Amino acid sequence: MRPWERVLRDPRSELSPDDVSSILDEARGVLSGDPAHLELESEILVVGDTHGDLASSLSAARVAEERGLPLLFLGDYIDRGPEQLENLVYVLSLKLSRPDGVFLLRGNHEAAEPNAWYGFLSVVEARLGVEAYRDFLGLYSELPLTAVLGGEILAVHGGIPAGVESYNRVRKLDKFGPDPEDPMEIQLLWNDPSESVDWFAPSPRGPGIFLFGRAAAEEFLSSSGLKMLIRGHEFVDSGMRLSLGGLVATVFSCRYYGGEPAAAEMSEGGRIRVIPLNLPQ
Template sequence: MKTNIDEIRAVAQDLISILQKEKTLIRINTNDALIIGDTHGDVDTTVDGLGYGSDIYVFLGDYVDRGPYQIENIVELMHAKVEEPSKIILLRGNHETPSMNFGYGFYDVVSRRFGRGAYGIFAEVFAHLPLACIINDRMLLLHGGIPDNITRIEEIESIKRPEEEVTDPVAFQILWNDPTYYVDEFSSSPRGVGAKLFGRKALIRFLQTNNLEILIRAHEPVSKGYEYMFDKKLLTIFSCRYYGIKPCAARIKNNSINIQYL
């Protein structure tokens, strides 16, 4: 794996050229996809996932911060995307932003290894990452949750990229929102200003309006590595072993979802 900063910069530029051609909302059709949640510097899980043998791989964001191999993890994913751009989909998580990277470790890790100016290489990549993916017109994949300020899924397509610090309110909620059993609709989130909690009624309405069957997201550690909610209309996947959780993925095979441990 290349960890020389000049080589990383070259890979980043190749990757940005690819990401610029991708839409903010990606639509794919496949009989075999592997969905991987937060990895947070868990490069072993990333490598294991990429070796699984699926036709398509969708990573749901949060590649850096917290874990011990943050640079290795994101560089592994950058290489994978450049080498097989149609096979690898990298979505953005809330930790692919400068405000989180300054507070949770990635900026410091990069600065110590390569110097303070190097972080901008990664920040530019993060700014170009798409926000959501729809598989087989049935399954919506994103990092956090549905936003309260849109009705139609097509509205995600109009979100402008690149944006290093996410200020668009729809994009912000996609990265930050969480499901809850305690409200039916939307409410404020303990995560802070701009983030929301959403309930069963809000999710079901959004899915029905857009002819979708399920939301698959990441963003929260769950004890088994996965958790269904709302009569299996929502699935949370978490893939980082450093939380004391066995890394988990969801395999989509002929429109069926199977839980896989990595």
């Protein structure tokens, strides 16, 4: 049995550094076949940040299987939570088992700098050795950046970038290396919506990051022929929140922030159903 098959059977099984390295290698190969910008169907289960919450990823996979839905994860698999390595290895194993039914976007934490601050680098060094971390950076650089669901809903980890007239320009961005450097790369992974801003304003998250308001979302979406944005990146205590007049849905799927982790079941016409993920494992 290949290591990723063992992970699917027992997601908490003890993995050797060689097992992890084999999963990363295979996943990198399969992910390299996904374009930077995915076109997916309108009926899909969308999962927000999991941050080391393996139980939420397991619940999401079970719900998707029961309903016969493909799965889209919005990034941020690691840092912060208690089962970071297990969670990342599990979602990669899901991808390997269903290359055309599981999709993994890149979050702002799939990068070198956050991992040094928020825990994942230490987890990898302690569990797999100092040398192993490089393979994770190689994997991050194969993760796609955006997806369009049913031709009308944009999915991305953070938000829309300032000074970019439409998705046509976003779509020209390639997958990138260990850390985002281009302003558009940074903003797609880091920006947040805000009700107190019309267009764009500097974000408290740091330099090069922006809050975007309703006018900005309206203009970007309409000039792109899109109806709505679905994204993760921010804690939402009920797991899903609509903002900016319903143009933006935020999904949050990690239980370690004190809220209810959820996924968003998307269906035809942009309907969204909130699916709780705090099921017993």
